[in-house]
Amino acid sequence: MPLLPLAGGAIIALVAATFAFPWLEFVLTLAIAKGLAALGVAILLRGGLISIGHAMFFAIGAYATAFAMRDFGITDVFALILISAVISLAAGLLIGVYVVRYRAIFFAMLNLAISMVLFSLLSKFYGVTGGTDGLRVGTPTVLGMVLEAKAVATFLFYASIAAMVLAGFAVNAYFKSPLGEALSAVHTNEIRLEYLGIPVRGVLLIAYGLSALLAGIGGTFAAMTIGHVLPDMAYWTDSGHLVLVAVLGGISGIGGPFVGAVFLELVHTLAAGVTDAWNMIVGTALLGVIFFMPKGLIGFIRPAKKGDAA
């Protein structure tokens, strides 16, 4: 697979960048966290479903981390990731049972609606969730070791890269499995799939649960990196952001959402550092990609093959 060395090179470039500019460590950890969530959105896009509510699972992962730390005194980074993963997967399956009955605009809108309900709950239950000021997330410990905050930030950066690689391989294997192939087939012709005796809702539910799991893991990385969780994490613009990241990077491969996330975070950071009109620069960059790279950023390196989802 000629793509593997390319991906390896990209990861080495990411690591090298943090040696040249130490402040990039935070930006990139966050970008990878969002990339994980965007990969979740990309899975659903392969099945032809657009979710404009996936930030809710990102927020569920983040708040699960904050609550586990505050209310149960769990500080180990691996335990926190595990707890958030389990909770977001459970939430994904629960919500999934309901929403996978719908397609197209109805699926998108239902996701949006449920995510906004979560957003309201997070902002209104002031005593439990800290309201719009959010909750603080302390510095986690690593396998029982109490490290300095700086060392933990570096650890989280490398851990997020490891999570990205693992997720990449796992999702790649999933796409190649019968379940993953069935997912693409849902997009092409759902009725034919039913006639073949494949339960479409089951296929979609697994995809939905998987995508929620990825978003939740992204959320827990974001919570630990930022050190603070806010209801805004579940707001619909953040969900839109995830779809944008996935489409921007390109959904034809695993790398796309990560490339899109890193690209968007970097453009944002650089633009906001230059001018108050940073929104304009970000917007122009997006228009550029959409007009001139219809396959997304990843289309640059990965020529389109027959059968790729557009």
Next chain:
Amino acid sequence: MISYRKILCSAVAAAALLVGPALAEEKPAALGVGVFSFTSGGTAAYGKPGRDAAELMIERINAKGGIGGVPLSATYVDEGQGTEGVIAEYRKLAGDAATQVMIAALSSGNCMALAPVSDQMKIPTVGWNCDTHQLYLKDAHPYFFRPNGNTVPEFVAYAAYLIAVKPDVKRIAIINPDYAFGHDAAKIFTSAIKAFKPDVEVVAELFPKLGAGTYQTEISRLTAARPDVIFSNLWGGDLENFVRQASPRGLFRSSQAVLALGESSMQNVQIPEGVIVGVLGDGWWMSPDAAANPETKEFADAYKAKYGKWPVFPAMKMANSFLYVQAAYEKAMAGNGGKWPTREEVAGAMKGSEVKTLTGTMQTRADNDGVVDQIIGVTAKADGHDGPVIGDMVRYKGADLMPPAGEDPIAWIGTLAADLPAKLPQPGSYK
């Protein structure tokens, strides 16, 4: 045309170049400051005066030779980009040795998120506007200073003032923005009113969302509830829209309004006379203390000349924060024999400091929270000033209204004596 100021600046810079190296060799070429405020989105209506004041203060401090001979150089960060972006920018700036102090932030949410980062990166940070009482409630933040004070004294002060001018109040209504600041203020204000006068009834409690734009339904509800008093901590564009829509419907004639952040909007929208307003602290540039300080008058005139408006209280909070930073540097340098101080030494100098500002004093408590006086009054007109002013003023001592460090503030408000408003200075006593 070359202005007098420019010549002065160049002269000072030249002098600094000539004299600088001889005095101390380790002084940097510039003192980097990170300044955080809202300059995009609806909240910029309140954030822009803060940013403007920062620019003017830097200009003024540099014209006088900077701090210890070193000119200030600011990097401005827009809080409108969201908390993640703000933290990223903060980390980037703090990682650069050229930045030695931060003035951040306007939003309470951002202050809560930045405080642990300031401790981690060991950079002294001054919270210039954020005022949530949650900030120091659970964790200590040795590098985060908030000399501008917190929500508890700010809103208890309104309750005390209201009881003093309207001792027979029975029915109150509240209309606050729907986020932590609005809910906190509602809780603090009602708890205080109930402590002073237990038979007061809350007849309506409305929380329109931030940036709602139209308030007609809320105004109808308020009119129907027939409250004696309407309390609000709406701010920025929201406050202006509310006043524009409520005035013609007679809301301010049928009820006594308390607009907690009224001063920040009274040059933009016609607030009727007799509305209780204040400045969430002592930052009223025309207060007797401020008027007695020639620096304040100079600053206000320069501000008016540069931006076309008088400095509202967010601008004064920002200006005072610069004086706070300046005082910390001077104290640190006096303490180490005139050498350029490290970040640690500057934070050490801020600890427990008491700084004379343009409008009063900022006193830093042991937990790094600030104690400032609270000025409250009513909107009025004055001869010889082109704009509304505040009349019937009172200046409460900050310490009288501040809960002790570490104590649950809401429970503390419940313990306030009913005769406290009678014991405090009376409305109109500050002139």
